[in-house]
Amino acid sequence: MGVRKNLYWTPCAAHCIDLMLKDIANDPSIKSLIQKSQELTCFIYNHGWALSLMRTETRNGELVRPAITRFATNFLALDSIITHQDDLKRMKNTRGWAENYMKLNRKDREKANVVVGLIDSQTYWRDIAGVTAIFGPLVKVLRMVDSDDKAEMGHLYEAMAEPNL
Template sequence: MGTIFLKSVDATAHFKNADYICQLMDEVVQEIGEKKVVQVVTDNRANYKVAENLLMIKRPHLYWTPCAAHCIDLMLEDIAKEPEIDMVICEGQRLTNFIYNHGWVLNLLRQMTGGREIIRPGVTRFATHFLALESIMRYKDDIIRMFTSQEWSMKIKNMKPKDKSLGETLKNMALENTFWDYITIATAIFEPLVKVLKLVDSDDKSEMSFLYEAMDIAKESIKKNVGQSYKKWWKMIDSRWNKQLHRDIHAAGYFLNPRFQFSKNVNNDSEVLLGVRKVISKLEPDIHKQILCDKEMERYRLRAGQFSTAKVAAAISHNTPAGGLFMDRRRHQI
């Protein structure tokens, strides 16, 4: 079953504090049925976080998870605030604004690019920063050809002194390798996270069983892209991931995803297994059933590498683990 719209609430007449939000969420849980709800997803604002903590106290079998797209956008925002990244974003914006604020400059660049634009909208503000820088980098040669063309030299003379001075400054910047080096670094850090953002912002499939792996891949990509400086960026990402986004349910989603469980690079480390066990104990209060689930989980883990490619493909196509789920609770998200 895909996404469905249940209802909306006009809350304009109410003060949207934690108690009111908790009351609204609890009413929806009661309407659907607590046994059919596995998690509540909201944004990351303080009043929502307090509300969901209150809700989980009242409904101990529920999970609250913050909006993944919002959290990843906050990671991009943190990175964008770093001086070297902020500098290149500002310089890129200056270059882009100058081009689009002067018709003849834009027309000249279009001649160089074959009519293609250097900016594209993104799914969020900070993803747009990356897309703009990535687009500038893609047309690096065209931008340099524009600044060194005879037409540029002729028409820049006729601009107002202020605009002429800015144009010459941007030309000198574009002819320096330093500007392009900084763009290369910025895009190397932004790009892996933007890929995750596009994944979680997509309506094509639920990101719950893919987020854990996607974040690991993004971090490893950043490490490969920037070398020894990766630790600085990992620390910023982990700060948001560990404190806000990561939940045991993400580890369980990874463990139960056959696309990963039956791959050569499956990562059933202690963090994953502990997360799955915590989910079991939260969703299944009966200790005897917890033990049975735990035993089945271990058999499932050990059997994973024994399945043929055909059987794995069949399991994936049905969106269930080859060898069977050790939990059979069909629950919904709100």
């Protein structure tokens, strides 16, 4: 500072937003919702028959799987689950689900019961809808500042204030 009187430091917006999402994801209720969603996603992706049924019902759609490194992924995962809410409900009501469920060992059957419980839970879907509605604008701004296209501050303020994303 002695040599350069007008030197300014600004934090990386993407890093700051990612840290905000990390803090939010550590809230006990949101952390629990993320863990439940991971159980659902892991069950489907760890059982080929369930994955096949899910892809059939979603017309080859995929669920975003939470990652350890970027915290926005947790919210994107919740968004992809709620996007496929009706597909997941249809999946667990198929004949294929019932037939494969009967073939599961006790441990996997317990996991399948947790998945069915989540899919049938109105509270689970309400909680996901709330989290994704609240944090959608934040994730949108994170994508803007983390892209190669440099957004102007005016556009970022508008993106944060935009209702009903």
